[in-house]
Amino acid sequence: MSDLINVSYDTQIPNNVGLSSDRRVLKALEKWHPGYLDWWNKLIPQKFQESFVYLRTAVSVDPKGWAKFDYVKMPEYRWGVLLAPEVESRTIPCGEHAGQPAWQEVPGEYRNMLKRLIVIQGDTEPASVEQQRLLALTAPSLYDMRNLFQVNVEEGRHLWAMVYLLHKYFGKDGREEADDLLRRQSGSEEAPRMLGAFNEETPDWLSFFMFTYFTDRDGKMQLESLAQSGFDPLSRTCRFMLTEEAHHMFVGETGVGRTIERTCQVMKENGIDDPTEVDRIRALGVIDLPLIQKKLNLHYTLSLDLFGQEVSTNAANAFNAGIKGRYMEHKIDDDHKLTNDTYTVWDLEDGKVVQKDVPALTAVNMRLRDDYTRDAMGGVKRWNKIIEKAGVDFELKLPHEAFNRKIGVFSGGLFDPEGKVVTGAEYDAEQANWLPTHADGDFIQSLMKPQYEQGKFAQWIAPPKVGIDNKTGDFEYVQLYMA
Amino acid sequence: MTKPFKQHLIDPEICIRCYTCENTCPIDAISHDENNVVVDADICEQCMACIPVCPTGSIDEWRVVTTPYSLEEQFSWDELPVQEEVAEAAGGGGIEALDDEIARLLEEAHAGAGGKARAPASAAKASVNLYNLERPARARVQGNYRLTAEGADADVRHIILDFAAQPFSVLEGQSIGIIPPGTDADGKPHLPRLYSVSSPRDGERPNYNNVSLTVKREPQGVCSNYVCDLAAGDEVRVTGPFGATFLMPDDGAARLLMVCTGTGSAPFRAFTMRRQRMAAAGGGGGDMVLFFGARTPDSLPYFGPLKKVPEKVLQKHLVFSRVPDQQKEYVQDRMLAERESVAAMLSDAHTHVYICGLKGMEEGVEAAFTEIAGDAGLDWIATRDAMREDGRYHVETY
Numbered sequence: 001m002s003d004l005i006n007v008s009y010d011t012q013i014p015n016n017v018g019l020s021s022d023r024r025v026l027k028a029l030e031k032w033h034p035g036y037l038d039w040w041n042k043l044i045p046q047k048f049q050e051s052f053v054y055l056r057t058a059v060s061v062d063p064k065g066w067a068k069f070d071y072v073k074m075p076e077y078r079w080g081v082l083l084a085p086e087v088e089s090r091t092i093p094c095g096e097h098a099g100q101p102a103w104q105e106v107p108g109e110y111r112n113m114l115k116r117l118i119v120i121q122g123d124t125e126p127a128s129v130e131q132q133r134l135l136a137l138t139a140p141s142l143y144d145m146r147n148l149f150q151v152n153v154e155e156g157r158h159l160w161a162m163v164y165l166l167h168k169y170f171g172k173d174g175r176e177e178a179d180d181l182l183r184r185q186s187g188s189e190e191a192p193r194m195l196g197a198f199n200e201e202t203p204d205w206l207s208f209f210m211f212t213y214f215t216d217r218d219g220k221m222q223l224e225s226l227a228q229s230g231f232d233p234l235s236r237t238c239r240f241m242l243t244e245e246a247h248h249m250f251v252g253e254t255g256v257g258r259t260i261e262r263t264c265q266v267m268k269e270n271g272i273d274d275p276t277e278v279d280r281i282r283a284l285g286v287i288d289l290p291l292i293q294k295k296l297n298l299h300y301t302l303s304l305d306l307f308g309q310e311v312s313t314n315a316a317n318a319f320n321a322g323i324k325g326r327y328m329e330h331k332i333d334d335d336h337k338l339t340n341d342t343y344t345v346w347d348l349e350d351g352k353v354v355q356k357d358v359p360a361l362t363a364v365n366m367r368l369r370d371d372y373t374r375d376a377m378g379g380v381k382r383w384n385k386i387i388e389k390a391g392v393d394f395e396l397k398l399p400h401e402a403f404n405r406k407i408g409v410f411s412g413g414l415f416d417p418e419g420k421v422v423t424g425a426e427y428d429a430e431q432a433n434w435l436p437t438h439a440d441g442d443f444i445q446s447l448m449k450p451q452y453e454q455g456k457f458a459q460w461i462a463p464p465k466v467g468i469d470n471k472t473g474d475f476e477y478v479q480l481y482m483a
Numbered sequence: 484m485t486k487p488f489k490q491h492l493i494d495p496e497i498c499i500r501c502y503t504c505e506n507t508c509p510i511d512a513i514s515h516d517e518n519n520v521v522v523d524a525d526i527c528e529q530c531m532a533c534i535p536v537c538p539t540g541s542i543d544e545w546r547v548v549t550t551p552y553s554l555e556e557q558f559s560w561d562e563l564p565v566q567e568e569v570a571e572a573a574g575g576g577g578i579e580a581l582d583d584e585i586a587r588l589l590e591e592a593h594a595g596a597g598g599k600a601r602a603p604a605s606a607a608k609a610s611v612n613l614y615n616l617e618r619p620a621r622a623r624v625q626g627n628y629r630l631t632a633e634g635a636d637a638d639v640r641h642i643i644l645d646f647a648a649q650p651f652s653v654l655e656g657q658s659i660g661i662i663p664p665g666t667d668a669d670g671k672p673h674l675p676r677l678y679s680v681s682s683p684r685d686g687e688r689p690n691y692n693n694v695s696l697t698v699k700r701e702p703q704g705v706c707s708n709y710v711c712d713l714a715a716g717d718e719v720r721v722t723g724p725f726g727a728t729f730l731m732p733d734d735g736a737a738r739l740l741m742v743c744t745g746t747g748s749a750p751f752r753a754f755t756m757r758r759q760r761m762a763a764a765g766g767g768g769g770d771m772v773l774f775f776g777a778r779t780p781d782s783l784p785y786f787g788p789l790k791k792v793p794e795k796v797l798q799k800h801l802v803f804s805r806v807p808d809q810q811k812e813y814v815q816d817r818m819l820a821e822r823e824s825v826a827a828m829l830s831d832a833h834t835h836v837y838i839c840g841l842k843g844m845e846e847g848v849e850a851a852f853t854e855i856a857g858d859a860g861l862d863w864i865a866t867r868d869a870m871r872e873d874g875r876y877h878v879e880t881y
Contacts, residue, residue, distance in 0.1 A: 068648055071690050239506075246501035247538040253499045254539075378500045378517070385561060454765065465497055466540045466608065469652065476764050 014080030017164070028167040029081075032178055039182050040156065041075060043129060048136050049075050050481035053149045054468070056247075069469045071479065077153045081164040084239035092230030093329045094336040095322035102232040106169045110321050114231055115170050117324065119177050120194055121226065122162030123184065124219060125155045127198035128211070130186035135208055138448035140458035143467065144205070146477035147251045151212060154244045161237045169233065196406070197302050204444045205461075206259060206287060210299035213252030213379060218306045220245045221327060221372045228325025253379040254464060260383050262286055262462040264390030275394040282443055285459040289387070289394045291443075294436045296396060297417060300376065301404040307369040310345045310408050315364040326364060327371040343367055346401060348409045353402055353419055373398065404435065452480055489545045489581050490552060491522045491529060496562050497541035504533035504542055516558045524551035529581055531613050535650045543610055545578045580725040581612040585660065588677060589726055595838065595845045595878035596871050597864070603732035603835055603874040607684070609654050611725055616675065619662060619720040620649045624713045625693060635781035638700040639746060640711045641681070644719060645693045653694060653724040654684050655731050655753035656837075656877075660722035661696075663709040675722045676706035679839070679879070681749035683757035697749035697784055729837070729879045731757065735767040738834045740825070742814055742848055744776040747840030748784055750879070751775075754837075755797055762796070769833065772798045772824070776814040776844070778805035814844065815851035825852075826859040829866060835875045842880045 008015060012030060019026045041049065052071040057078050090102040106114055129152045139145035159181060166174035184191045192199045197215060202208050223245060227238040263286040267273070272280055281288040308315070318324040319338070326332060334341070341360035346353060360367075380396050387394050400419030402410040414427045417434055436444075451458045455474025467475055493504070493513075498520055505513040505520060512526035513533065533542050546552075546566055579600075580586040593600040602609075614620040622644035630639045653659065660675030667673055682695040700711040713719065731739070731754045739758075741751045751773060761767040777783035783801060792799070800821065802812045818825055828834045829852075838848055849863075856863035870876035 068650065068692075242506075243503055243536060246499075246503045246536075249501050250499045250538040374517070375500075474766070 013160075014078045015082065015164075017081055017083055017168075019081065022168075025164070025168045028175055029164065032163060032167070032175075032182075035179070035182050036079075036156075036160075037075065039126070043133050044074065044152070045134070045137065047481050048145075048149070049073065052479040052481075054146055054475070054477045055150055055153060056469075074149060074153060077156075079153070079157045079160050081160060082157075082240050083233065083236040086232070086236060090232060090235075092322040093228050094325045095230070095320040096337065097230060097322045098336045100230075102230050102235070104232055106231065110231075110323055111170070113318060113321065114234070114323055115166070115174065115177065117226065117318065118162050118165050118170075118234065119181070121222060122159055122166070122177075122181050123194045124198055125159040125162065126181060127184075127186045127193040127195075128202075128216075129155050130193075131198065131200065131202040131211075132208060135202060135205065138205065138450050139452070140205055140461045141451050141456060141463070142454060142476060142478045142480075143457075143464060144255070144461075145452075146468065147247075147255075148208070149478070151216075151248050151251055154247070157244070158241050161241060165233060165237060195306060197306055203441065204448050205255070206292075206295055206444055207299075209252050209255030209259065210295050211252070212248050213256055214296075214299040214303040214376060215306070216245065216248045216252060217372060217376055218303045220249065221307075221368055221375070224327050225324045225329075225368055228329040230322030253382070255461075256292070256379070257383055257386055258462040258464065259287055259460065260289065260292060261386050261390070262460055263289060263292075264387055264392045265462065267392060268390060273393070275392055285447060287444065287447070287460055289392070289396070290433075291436065291440050293396055294434065294440065296380070297399045297404065298435050300398055301401075303372075304369060304401060305405060305407040307372065308365050308407065310347070310366045310369075311358055311362045312365045313362060316359075316361040319361065319364045324364075327368055338364075346409060348413060351413065351421055353400075353410075353415070353421070369401075373401070399434075487547050487549050488551075489578055490524050490548045491527050492544045492546055492552065492557065492563060493520050493522060494541040494544050494563050495519045495560050497539050499539055499541075501538065503536050503538065507533050507536045514554070519558050519560060521554050521557035523554060529612070529615075530618065534610065534613060540608070543608070545581070547578065578611060579727050580723075582615060584674065585677065585722075585725050589658075592879045592881055593728065593877070595842070595849075595880050596876055597867060598871055600728035600877065601871060601874040602728045602730050603734075603737070605732040605734035605737070606730040606874070607654055607733055609657055609724065609727040609730060610652050611657075611723070611727055613651065613724065614722050616662065616722060619722050620646060620651055622646050622649075622651075622694075622719045622721050624715050624717045624719060626715055627711075627713050630697070630784040630786075632781040636778065637745070637782040638711060639782070639784045640698050640700070641784075642696045642698055642710060642713060643682075643687050643693055644696070644721065645691070646721075647692065649692075651692060651694065651721075651724070652684070653680055655680070655682075655757050656729040656750045656879075657724040657726040659694065659696075659724050661706055661710055662720040662722065663706040664720075665705075667705075673705060677723075677725065678710075679746075679749040679753075680724075681752040683753050683760060685760065689760065697746045697752070699746045728874075729839075729877045732835055732874075734769070734833075735761060736769045736833060738769045738828060738831060739771040739837065740828050740834055741771065741837045741839075742774045742818070742844075743838070744814065744840035744844050746784060747838075747844075747880075748775055750839055751837070752785060755792060759792070759796060770798065771796065772800070772828065774800045774802065774814040774817055776802050776804065776812075776840075779803055780806075813847055815847035818848070818851040819854065822855045822858060826855050826861075829856060829861065830859060832873075834870075836870065836877065838878045838880065840880060845878065845880055 013019060053074060054069060055072050056069050092098055092100050092102055135148055136145050163178045166178045184193050186193050187199045202211055223238045223242050227235050229235045266284050266286045267281060270284060275289040278288045338360040342357040343360040343363035344355050345358050345363050345366045347356050380398055383396050399417035402415040402419045403417045405411050414422050416422050447460045454476050457463050500520055509532060510526060512523050544563060579589040625643040625645045628641045630641050631637050658677040658679045660677055662675045663673045678696045678698060680694050681697045687693045687695040698707055698710045701707045743751055758767050780786050800817045802814055802817045804811045804813055853863040856866055867876055
């Protein structure tokens with residue numbers, strides 16, 4: 001009898017989907033498994049593979065079972081297939097089939113659309129691990145290193161989650177797609193990852209924190225909309241992934257927050273009141289607030305591009321098919337069909353930024369992006385609280401959505417962070433104040449020295465307020481392997 | 484006036500608004516606005532399902548209130564309010580237990596400190612009531628070993644409980660409740676009995692999810708007989724953890740002065756093991772002194788293992804009151820004999836004092852402290868009260 005809450009370890013692959021009685025899928029996954037391990041082993045530097053890391057592993061998907069902490073060597077982490085419990089008589093939440101029973105098998109007419117969504121989602125998961133593969137070499141503390149590895153192994157597990165769906169529901173071409181997820185490589189010339197933002201290296205820890213805050217939050221919004229899918233196995237997979245994703249948001253938000261806290265603290269200690277005294281601040285080995293604003297401008301706008309075109313028939317089709325819902329679809333009070341509704345989107349008319357109403361169905365991407373922006377605003381507000389509390393006069397802001405865009409209506413023009421149209425000359429004159437320069441990158445890089453001593457933190461970042469799993473900040477989160 | 488109760492709150496400074504708790508709550512007691520995530524005191528049943536899923540730990544916050552904070556108030560917070568002075572509220576030490584019955588037991592046990600108990604400033608945050616009578620944890624007995632010699636007048640047991648996959652985070656000095664099976668004379672199910680854990684936070688065996696207890700068989704004790712008779716493999720229903728003040732400082736430089744009799748040694752075994760494991764990892768440094776009283780070496784729990792702990796880690800004073808042909812000696816006698824070193828510790832602001840054992844030991848220990856402090860020109864009551872306010876004086880007696 002298979003127990004669908006507790007995780008079964010009776011196969012190589014921990015799961016709560018009764019794999020041991022599903023020979024076909026089990027065989028396919030077992031065939032895929034060595035390739036995955038090979039990918040992982042080649043990725044992360046050897047000394048970290050040999051280290052014991054204090055990680056969280058799910059032993060069951062109910063609230064009390066998924067946060068079990070223990071030391072583990074990463075290659076021995078129990079990656080598995082975990083779905084949130086089935087909700088009895090769940091119905092398709094949106095689109096033309098709204099109210100009908102949710103699909104337990106792939107509906108033929110939407111097969112390709114579904115497969116594409118799963119492949120795109122699946123492609124981002126290993127990509128981010130590839131982008132972050134060398135960061136542990138410059139970890140500002142064992143605590144941060146552990147958080148990085150937790151994010152990495154869970155992104156790895158999210159890949160597993162998508163591969164399971166491909167193997168289980170998409171037959172031969174699903175298996176081929178699963179193989180391709182390991183074949184593509186972030187930044188590769190021949191076989192790059194599918195989305196642009198996932199082909200850039202994450203060069204330093206501030207970039208990592210910004211990435212987990214802004215870019216993983218796009219991932220969270222995509223998972224939120226897939227969790228509303230009428231295809232029930234996808235919905236259940238994404239619901240469980242969201243519980244893990246929360247930790248990634250945490251790493252980003254507190255990482256940036258601790259960087260800000262440390263900067264303000266060092267400024268105060270040295271009697272610097274003006275946050276724009278960049279040279280003096282940098283000489284003290286902390287990252288100036290204007291540079292943090294520039295990093296924020298960059299990562300926020302790159303992440304906005306991931307939402308695609310403002311007006312999109314693909315998105316409309318996916319919503320109408322009941323494959324992808326809106327953020328918190330079940331809490332929205334309307335007919336969930338959007339047949340006659342309108343939604344306000346940004347557009348460019350005669351070179352001016354304007355807002356106009358379009359059919360809501362075609363603006364599903366835009367709506368998700370607006371929800372994203374609201375969500376992203378929360379952390380920025382709290383970073384500002386840290387600055388305010390320290391008594392420094394500075395405010396971080398999300399730039400206007402028109403700024404620095406490569407996709408969507410704004411990609412053709414030049415805008416300042418307030419959303420005002422500027423000339424090429426004006427843009428060039430100010431660019432170094434809006435986006436990180438190479439010199440900024442060099443400065444951040446100069447701070448990236450590893451701090452492997454238990455309980456110690458690099459100069460540029462404050463310790464956390466509380467540790468992981470009720471442990472203190474000076475707990476030995478990673479027992480480093482010394483060659 | 485409404486009776487004070489413990490309201491579940493979320494720390495807005497640490498919360499990251501991921502809404503995992505909101506999605507986890509089985510009865511929709513948690514909601515959010517653009518500012519904060521909040522718990523509705525009218526709906527929350529304290530089932531604790533939201534506690535382990537929180538990636539930040541901000542969810543495990545409690546305040547004793549007579550009027551609960553409204554949702555509007557909680558939405559407006561930038562940080563948590565401090566605990567207001569409520570008659571029954573635990574002071575700076577936090578909340579010892581959510582259920583009134585256990586909270587009362589712990590208050591009685593801590594009464595010997597002469598005032599409201601406070602946790603050491605550097606203590607780790609203790610989780611309480613992860614499991615209760617309605618929803619107990621189920622632990623499996625891994626072992627049951629007799630600690631006292633066969634034929635000694637006391638039968639004291641070392642019991643190891645394994646919690647497998649159930650999250651059970653417990654700190655040294657905390658207690659857990661054991662629910663004996665069956666019913667009492669009135670036909671009601673037995674209430675849990677409290678036992679202080681004798682293993683450190685990372686497990687009896689490092690990084691195993693197990694906990695040890697030190698239990699003495701009492702002739703008519705319903706629960707102690709049940710526990711002392713447990714065999715490996717038996718399932719036990721457990722509540723807790725409980726207690727949020729009788730904790731050790733995480734500050735490795737803190738000095739510990741520990742006084743106990745009998746099974747009162749349980750928390751000190753945990754403290755010592757924690758310190759040893761910290762030292763192995765390169766931490767610690769503060770010294771520890773133990774005054775431990777029993778009738779005979781045969782009946783002193785952990786007599787063998789204790790003797791193996793190096794004197795420079797733990798200075799041990801094992802004293803006996805019933806050894807043939809020897810003068811009776813009690814812990815207070817030895818404390819007086821060591822008055823100079825004890826006085827030196829009392830006047831050091833790094834020192835934390837812990838007393839644990841039978842209620843009957845309090846008087847003698849208190850008298851010894853009074854005399855030693857007096858010799859050093861200190862007023863004992865004032866010294867004790869100041870230490871207690873500072874989270875450096877702890878009593879747990881029963």
